[in-house]
Amino acid sequence: MNLLEQIHSPADLRKLPKEQLPALAEEIRRFVIETVAKNGGHLSSNLGVIELTLALHRAFDTPSDRIVWDVGHQAYTHKLITGRKAKFCSLRQVDGLSGFPKRDESEYDCFDVGHASTSISAALGMACARDATGGREKVVAVIGDGSLTGGLAFEGLNQAGHLKKDFILILNDNEMSISPNVGAVSSFLSRKMTSDLFIKFKKETENFLTHLPGFGRDLLSLAKRAEDSLKGFLTPGMLFEAFGFDYIGPIDGHNLEELEETLRNVKRLNGPVLVHVLTRKGKGFAAAESDPATFHGVGPYDAQTGVVHKKAGAAPSYTSIFGETLVKMAQEDKRLVAITAAMLEGTGLKAFAERFPERFFDVGIAEQHAVTFAAGLACRGMRPVVAIYSTFLQRAYDNVLHDVCLQNLPVTFAMDRGGLVGADGPTHHGVFDYSYLRHIPNLVFMVPRDEVALQRTMATALQHDGPFAYRYPRGESEGLPQPTEITPAPIGRGEKLRDGKDGVIFAIGTMVGEALKAAEALAGEGLELAVVDAVFLKPLDRDLMLEEARRTGRVITAEENVLQGGFGSAVLELFEQEQVDSVRTLCIGLPDEFVEQGTQQQLRQRHGIDAAGMAERIRKWYA
Structure with missing residues (x-):
């Protein structure tokens, strides 16, 4: 019998x-397993949370x-x-299901999320709104996979404990190792401590001791200390108790009966409660x-053996080239330090x-x-390289500005997944x-066009005595021969790659290759465009750009970034600064909207920033 075919909603699951x-x-x-084998996606974390999800619903x-x-x-x-x-089956595909909760996809998705650590704050806000409007629903945050x-x-824990709202936090712990004996005893205690009988007994005992003449309150205080000491000794809950949460757990996250019983008991409690699963x-x-780790976010693989499919003869990824090069640089410079954020x-x-x-x-x-x-x-004289995805560095904007750039410190920001990333969609582009x-101010920003x-770029950053940022794309590199020697580039110097009399394309990063292809296609139609690799977003090569703009009278800019700013x-x-009034300009980039999911190629084509789309935009502009 195929049980999954019978489940169309949580109401069916409850029956x-x-x-x-x-x-x-x-x-x-x-x-x-079989779906992710075809589409790729986040496998490990999802396989670990199946029983918990069923119990919750x-x-x-x-x-x-x-x-x-x-x-x-x-x-x-x-x-x-x-x-x-x-x-x-459309998971993470263009126009298909998102790989993350999405409010406009289902009424069961109550908060969009792709970045970590947001659930407690969001759920607490929902709990406060519920109380302000007279609602009675339960609010549950499920936090895990390192998000804590x-x-x-x-910050959310701190306020939740202070406000004492009716609020349930599930800690999905897929890393902590707790011995079976301690886990079993603690699980037993947690279920008993949340049962109706125990809660009633506890309240009646407190009431009895409170009204005892003489030593009643002292006995109550002693009983509470004994309970807290037992829970603190057997469980890691003292931290959460300090935040004002009632701590329940740890619970075996793959024992459906135990999970459901505990959650039903917890549902009856009031105030902030944390359930450790x-x-x-x-x-x-x-x-x-x-x-x-490999199957955390994985591409297509064999659903039976788990062997990950790789393209024959595929070029190394930009990520691997970055990692290998950084090792070589660290061998020569003992000041170099690498930092990442759970990646x-x-x-x-x-x-x-x-x-x-x-x-x-x-x-x-x-x-x-x-x-x-x-x-x-x-x-203190070190040369730290902070390797963080572009989308995640957004979360540290003030720290970049205030703690690094304001002090003009030699910190390098290596931003992987620069540009469109593909199937992870708008939360990760x-x-x-x-x-x-x-x-x-003070920041130098360089954008390489290939490996x-x-x-x-990496060598340039290391020798620069100030803040430095560079971004590189997700996926395979161009497959170019590796240089035997790496020399730094002069700061703020671009490179003219193609000559042309009818106009010039100023391109940067991944768009340089697309611009060259577009220029070649248009040359066959009699339109000769020069192509300049800007190399640096900041500072720009002012002399080269002004010279080419004035020479041709027409400028096209191309970038894999939103056009605004x-x-x-x-x-x-x-x-504007140089009062260049006679030059016509066309800016090609991404629109003022959140780009959805799809392959990088599909998305570049959809938004007209691949070679064909760029050529068509230019063709119409010249018409």
């Missing part, structure tokens, strides 16, 4: 006899009760049982269990961490801390960094 739940969990596990009355997921990449089972199974390492999570990343798929493999720093463990720091999902920590290192970094240029804006500002 299912509990004896059939383990079989349903295994059906879901196999379905997720059985214990709570969703969608009236609210479940906020953190991080959103653990919500595949949630999507499957909330009416989206038929579309699940983020400072925002602790232990899960295993990759649960039920041997390859993912043994290597959860060791994702940023290509695994080899660096193994080779130089004393000079590598993974700070957890704490981008703000990573940047200010780097500033402290730089103050790195298409805002030109705009949010370009205007900061050879990336290596030169980006590279094109920088060129227009240059023309």
